[in-house]
Amino acid sequence: MGKKLNFFKEAVLTAKTSGTITPSSRFLAEKMLKGINFNNINLIVELGSGNGVITKHILDKLQPNNHLICFEINEMFYQELLKIEHPQLTVLNTSAEFLIAEIQKQGFKNVDSIISSLPLSIIPKEISQNILNESYKSLNSNGTYVQFQYTLDYYKKLKKLFGKENVRLKFEALNIPPAFIYKCTKK
Structure with missing residues (x-):
């Protein structure tokens, strides 16, 4: 119960950047990762890793040739993520x-898959657009970008960036609150 309470406290204190007051459910994590072929990827990136709920699901699926890089700006959540000991993280x-600059510092040129829990709707528009542009540019051909949101605000923006036919929409009711999942493929 302590970790959930700590997450709630931190989320309330940093609502403008965390975008939620509850951690993601395992159902949301599983649906976000469904369809990613971990046998054929080198680098997966997670944006807005929070306290590591989805991170742990990714780590469970990693193959020996995979590497995971997590981006988290919240200091408390960052410190929680550092406690996860895994050689591929x-x-x-x-x-x-x-x-792009950060993955290059880590010795990578491109990303095969991006999993994002960033609250794009509450991030200033210029910053969220920069993040989406960086994500798109960093992806390999046929790379995937998976984003969850609590609204459909970004559906049109992602279709414009990736192309209408390359964005699929899913819904996960077993999450608090229920979430939309955008699955985008770079062609």
């Missing part, structure tokens, strides 16, 4: 606006 306390 790198945790960065920096904004996803600098995704």
